[in-house]
Amino acid sequence: MASICILPFTRRRFLGAAAAWPLGLLAGCGRHEQTVGPVYQTAPGDGSGAASYRLAVHPLHNPTKLLQRYGELADYLSARLETAHIGIEASNDYAHFEDKVVGRAPHLLLPNPYQALRALDHGYRVIAEAGDSADFRGLFIARRDRVPATPAELRGQVLCYPAPTALAAAMLPQLWLAQQGLDVRAETQSVYVGSQESAILSAHRGECALGVTWPLPWRAFQRTHPTEAAELVVVWETDPLINNAVMARDDLSPVFVASVRKVLLDMATQDAGRALLEHLEIARFNPADGARYRDAMERFLDDYRAKVGDLP
Template sequence: MPNFFRALTIAAAVLTLLPGCSPGEPERALTYSQQAREGTVPVYRFAVHPLHSPHKLLQTYQPLIDYLNAHLINAHLEVEASKDYGAFEAKVSASEPAFLLPNPVQTLLARQKGYEVMAMAGDASDFKGIFIVRKDSGIRQPQDLKGKTVSYPSPTALAAAIMPQYYLHQQGIDVQRDVKNAYVGSQESSILNAYLGTSAAAATWPPPWRMFQKDNPAEAAQMMQIWETPPLINNSVMAHASVPLPVRQQVKALLLGLKKVPEGVAILEHLETAAFYPADNQSYDVVQQYLQTFEQTVRPVQLQLN
């Protein structure tokens, strides 16, 4: 990794832990989007939850949006990133974007705000929490985390916070008392905090870890995955009910058909996503059941429902 880029990424990771940079604060003037060209074709915002930093997310998802735009009739999409989970959830709560790619917990929030599930993004087997530690950290079993810091993207990140915390609970760790929980805003920041030693372990999920290994091989070589949770259900793709039905149907058909065309296969590989699969609102009822158990035994989960 070039020294300049390393300095920027390390600074970004550290800043997420400083006072005044709370990832739970709603986004105000700061937004990230790839603006569509001016024209008469209706433009619809496609907001993706913070799988990556805003810049990385735009780079990752722009090829998909370009593909969709090349095949859509009478519609144009613009991809939109958010600075953290709280900012994304505030947009969902306000029903601002036309299309969403939220995590399963945010899917429950969006269902209350007029959004409907169109598809599932990726294999369900790939949606699991994993713990990343430095090889020289001395962490080998969950009990080694007592008194130490664990980093997560957000308290509402299902695979990268809720499921790992439930795993620790099942291993006899009281996540409210035995460890310090640092919610640092993004998947990369969570991993980087563990790399820097700011946290003893990073909670994340497989796609960001695979991408980190690909983009930062020298840093990743000093780290290892140590535990993983059972899988649940993967992220959804949703559309607001106010989007015209023909537009929703086109987007759904294009997503489900990606794995059938060479260009689509390349896009899926770029996304670290196996395919988009049929799904609906009821597919995510299992998440509601999981959250009920988690809240009864571990901690409350607070989404921005205002």
């Protein structure tokens, strides 16, 4: 059964929307060209004269929730950088975020590792890892009343993922299934529903055999949807890889970039920083560089190509 891609067409209003453009459509499973959509960002600077920088975060949550959570990180950074104001920019979907990277629009990025590898080729460099690598793994979520006993039972079934390039919540799980003997693209139907929460809810509604996500949104879902979460169970999980990156554009001042990196790495040593990390569900920001991401990702992508097929 051939895989398909689906984008949700629900219309939403979000706080902090800076502009609204017509949404591009995704045809088949390929990337659509010139993806456009709403730009979600925090309010501009406070008029203090501080230089403004934009930190674009890939779709860890829906834009409203992402702005609420990571807006606090922006405020934390801005307060400690003194001469810089950091604003958070969210995207309506993964492809929209990735188009921003290609266009080098944001100054700072928080991408997943696959997006980080691509960003390295567009003039961004890694300055930190956002969280511990052990927490970056895929989770297969099923209703408690329809748990598959083995991966072989998924043949002919629908699986819901956030997006083709969601590394922990699509690519890692697809490789894991291939390692269990499934031809993911020929024997299962992949539906891409646009967000982590949508993938989990699709499993709960019985729209797919499994919803695929990763630990951070699953923990958030258990808090915000306790009734639905009680009717779901994690069936399998993948091995970990490497966690999300923090990246800076290569034309930024080295002094500014070093200051951002220091504030991030020092967060776990400060009371306010630890409280914010707990709210973001990030254990800590760890030292990292592009070489570490290239090494981890190139080995993973070699396996993916060999066992799953062409890269999304």
